[in-house]
Amino acid sequence: MSHIHELLKKHGKPPREVYFDHENSGWVPPEVVEEMLPFFNLKGYGHPAITNLPGWEAYEVVEMTRRLVMKVIGAKQEDDIVFTHSGTEANNLAIIGTALANRKKGKKIVISSIEHPSVIYPAQELEKMGFHIVMVPVDKEGFVDPEILNAIVDKETILVSIQMVNHEIGTIQELQELVKAAKDANPEVIFHTDAIDALGRIPIDVNKLGVDLLSLSSHKIHGPKGVGVLYIHEGIKLRPIIHGALSTQKLWPGVENVPALAGFRKAIELAFDNFEANVTHMRRLRDRLLYGILDSVEDVLVNGPVEDKRAPDNVNVSFLYVEGESLTVELSLRGIYVSSGSACTSRILEPSHVLLAIGRKHEEAHGSIMFKISRYHDEEDINYALSQIPNAVRRLRKFSPLVPKHKTQ
């Protein structure tokens, strides 16, 4: 029995709201929704693999979105782009599909210890099938050391998967160097990067990076939910991991989500129209929020790197002596929507593996809060957040038994 209606009634709609949870999912701007609507019932509502007018119209959407994706990441041919129905599916295809198609060459797969669960869990599944998974450690800001990677990758290694930008702490890896380090150790190795949190934040050029596989997701850039992308460099062999008929794509069956693809295209256009200006704006607000918090609240740890090595939209801090889930509820009541790496929010009784991997203690990880800045935020949003956060933390600390005695006086 769910109390969701009573809960919503009790919570109420706060007079002022600022949404900072774009990591988990974001809202979709009206221009994007408008672009999607005709494809539900006015045109292109057919199956994009079928030869009739609504089918052709639907296929045109798939093709146009594919071309735009190619353009923004520098892909050379249409076959390089596979649309899935989520970023999770793209990562699963990259990990499992590559492993299955290349198992004769070796059984070792190398991933970083701070990958997204949609990379870690498929890797763990492969382990049950006889593959050997090695996790590269990261330093206390989340960086993978190219020398360590070079030492771990060997002739047995078929796949390396390292995120371009970490989803929780915003670490921007020196990906080009990591690709080089891996390929120096084994020129045959296939390099996958989960670039889901990089799209729209830092430039992505698959040629410059030298990656073989790269994942993207629509809903992380104010696009609709329901579209993922896997870029596959020419010649890289993958096996489909789900099976069906009647699709425009060999590697991903199931009818394409045409309205969402139309929306994704618009979302890419909006993110890239003023790319530099958007990024500068996000970075400025990110630092105002981060340094504003550090100036107004005591005992706060910054999780991840700062300045240029951090994603322009990411703020992740641990408020000591408070538990993150209660802080997300407290902030929600004040109209500020965030998420936490606390165990209480994870349902698996463990705090964020990313925070543990960078050396945070459990109780430090429990107090973590993640904010994601969007180009739609303005100074006023940050001011409002900064007017509420210190009070929210103070209220919870007031009755926390963990606050050291000398700080309560």
Next chain:
Amino acid sequence: MTIISSRIPLIYTPKVLELFRNPKNLGKLDDTSVVAQAGSPACGDVISIYLKINDKEIIEKASFESYGCAANIAAASILTEMIKGKTLKEAWEITWEDVTKELGGLPAIKYHCSILAVGALKRAIRKYYAEIKKSLPPWIPKELSREEKQALEVEELIERMYKKFSG
């Protein structure tokens, strides 16, 4: 290996949200007779229960401190309301299910919050008799009650996990 469970948002009852927003009996007591704690910072849940007990073994005042989720705060708060004015024997009989029911229910993943609250209370009552009265009344069994045991299990589980992650 991680245990994966489905993940729906925590659907708290209005009572839980109300008590989270306006908790009753918050903070330390100035004239505490006994205080006890359950949970651990590493697991993200700690409840301290403070009791002021009079000569007739009646709980005159009760308060709490909490480090934990909204359910944790609400469970501790409502428990301190439930025991005020009760004899220690009456308070001892309260179960974690009673606390959960009083809150209008809790998401299953949050049952341990009621368990920790009642565990802390029972530890406080046991401590009061063991350390202040120097003898346990017949209604307190020598072996730990269900909630005391479960609180201990939560603490030990976290201890093990902590060791695993700290290498």
